[in-house]
Amino acid sequence: MKVKTLNHYFNEYDMDDASLAKLKVRNVEPAEKNQKASRLVVHTGQDDLLVNRADDLELVESGFQFCYKPALYESSWLFSSLSGFYADQWFTDILRKVKGGKEASVYLCSGGPHVDAEFLAAKVYRPRQFRNLRKDHIYREGRSLLDGDGHPITDDGKLHAIRKKTDYGKELIHSSWIEHEVQAMKVLSAAGADVPRVYTSGGMAILMDFLGDENGGAPALVEVNLSRKAARRLFDQAVHNITLMLKNGVIHGDLSAYNILYWNDTITLIDFPQVVSPGQNNAAKEIFFRDVQRVCEYFQAQGVPGVHSDRLAKDLWRQYGVSQAVLIDPALLDPDDPHDVDFWENKRTEQGLDA
Ligand SMILES: Nc1ncnc2c1ncn2[C@@H]1O[C@H](COP(=O)(O)OP(=O)(O)O)[C@@H](O)[C@H]1O
Numbered sequence: 439m440k441v442k443t444l445n446h447y448f449n450e451y452d453m454d455d456a457s458l459a460k461l462k463v464r465n466v467e468p469a470e471k472n473q474k475a476s477r478l479v480v481h482t483g484q485d486d487l488l489v490n491r492a493d494d495l496e497l498v499e500s501g502f503q504f505c506y507k508p509a510l511y512e513s514s515w516l517f518s519s520l521s522g523f524y525a526d527q528w529f530t531d532i533l534r535k536v537k538g539g540k541e542a543s544v545y546l547c548s549g550g551p552h553v554d555a556e557f558l559a560a561k562v563y564r565p566r567q568f569r570n571l572r573k574d575h576i577y578r579e580g581r582s583l584l585d586g587d588g589h590p591i592t593d594d595g596k597l598h599a600i601r602k603k604t605d606y607g608k609e610l611i612h613s614s615w616i617e618h619e620v621q622a623m624k625v626l627s628a629a630g631a632d633v634p635r636v637y638t639s640g641g642m643a644i645l646m647d648f649l650g651d652e653n654g655g656a657p658a659l660v661e662v663n664l665s666r667k668a669a670r671r672l673f674d675q676a677v678h679n680i681t682l683m684l685k686n687g688v689i690h691g692d693l694s695a696y697n698i699l700y701w702n703d704t705i706t707l708i709d710f711p712q713v714v715s716p717g718q719n720n721a722a723k724e725i726f727f728r729d730v731q732r733v734c735e736y737f738q739a740q741g742v743p744g745v746h747s748d749r750l751a752k753d754l755w756r757q758y759g760v761s762q763a764v765l766i767d768p769a770l771l772d773p774d775d776p777h778d779v780d781f782w783e784n785k786r787t788e789q790g791l792d793a
C-alpha cells in the first residue's frame with residue numbers, strides 16, 4: 439500500500455472529474471479500527487492509498503460543517519479555500535455545487551449575517567489544474583503579477599520564486615490569475631457593468647453575487663432560446679457591456695454565450711481571469727475582435743437582424759480601443775521584414791498616423 443498525504447494525493451493526479459473516475463475510488467475507511475479517523479484508507483482501482491485527514495478533522499472540530507457533502511477529492515481544497523470566509527461570517531452554509539467547471543467549481547452558499555443577499559456564489563479554483571487549460575501566456579503579456587491585495591508583486595524573494603518556478607512561485611502566479619479576475623470585476627461593477635459584485639476573495643476563491651435560485655444556477659445564454667424581441671434587447675445590453683468594458687480598459691478575453699448568464703430577463707457577464715488591457719497587450723485588438731465575434735454569432739443565430747461583428751468591433755475599437763492601444767516604436771521594427779512592414783502599416787492606418 440502506498441502511503442501519501444492528502445496533498446500529495448491531490449498533486450499527483452489531475453483531479454478533474456474524469457481523471458478521478460479513472461481512479462475508481464471504491465471505499466474509504468479509517469486506517470485503524472477504533473481509532474480517531476485521522477488516517478484513511480482509500481481503495482482505488484489502482485493502488486490503495488493511505489491518506490491523512492488531519493486537515494479535514496481540524497476543520498470539522500472547529501465547527502465548519504455544511505449541507506453540501508463534497509466528494510473526497512474536493513473536500514480538502516474546499517475546506518482550505520472557504521474556511522476563512524466562513525470564519526469571517528461571509529456565508530453560513532454551502533448548499534450545493536452549482537457547476538464543476540474545468541478551472542473552477544462554483545458553489546451555492548447562504549449569505550452570512552452581514553451580507554444583504556440570501557445566496558452567494560463561491561468560485562473555488564482547482565489546485566494547479568487550470569494552468570494547463572488556457573494558453574495563458576497570450577493573456578499574461580503586459581499584465582503585472584498581482585498579490586492578494588491586488589498590488590503588483592515587487593518583493594525580490596517572491597519574484598525569485600516565480601522565476602525559478604518553485605511550488606511557491608507557481609502558487610503566486612496562480613493567485614495572481616485569480617486576483618486579475620477580482621480586480622476586473624470590481625472595476626466593472628463600479629463602472630455599472632452587468633457583472634456579479636465581489637464580496638470577498640482570497641487564496642483560491644472568490645465570493646460573489648449568485649445568479650439563480652435555491653434550485654441551481656442561472657443558465658448560460660448558450661442554453662436558452664430567446665424570443666426575437668428579447669434577443670434584440672439583450673444584444674443591445676451585451677454591446678453596452680462590451681463598450682463599457684473597453685472604455686474602462688478591460689477586454690474579457692473569453693467572452694461568448696457560455697460566459698454570459700441569463701436570469702430574470704437580463705444578462706450577467708462572468709469568468710474574468712484572462713482579462714487583457716488594450717494598453718498592455720499587443721494581441722488586445724485580436725482578442726477584442728474575437729470576443730465581439732462570438733457574442734455576435736450567438737445573437738445572429740437568435741435571429742437578431744443587422745448584426746455585423748466586424749463593423750461593430752472596428753467601430754468600438756476606433757472609438758475606445760485605439761487611444762489606449764500599445765504604441766510600438768517603429769525603430770524597433772525591421773523594414774526588410776514583410777511581417778513587420780504589414781504590422782506597421784496596419785497600426786498606422788488604425789491609429790490614423792501620418793506615413
Ligand atoms: N455568480 C454566479 N452565479 C451563478 N452561477 C455561476 C456564477 N459564476 C459562475 N457560475 C456557474 O459556474 C460555471 C463556471 O464558472 P466560470 O466563472 O465560467 O468558470 P470556468 O468556466 O473558468 O470554470 C459557469 O458556467 C456558471 O454555470
Ligand SMILES: [Mg+2]
Binds near residue numbers: 539696697
Ligand atoms: Mg466559464
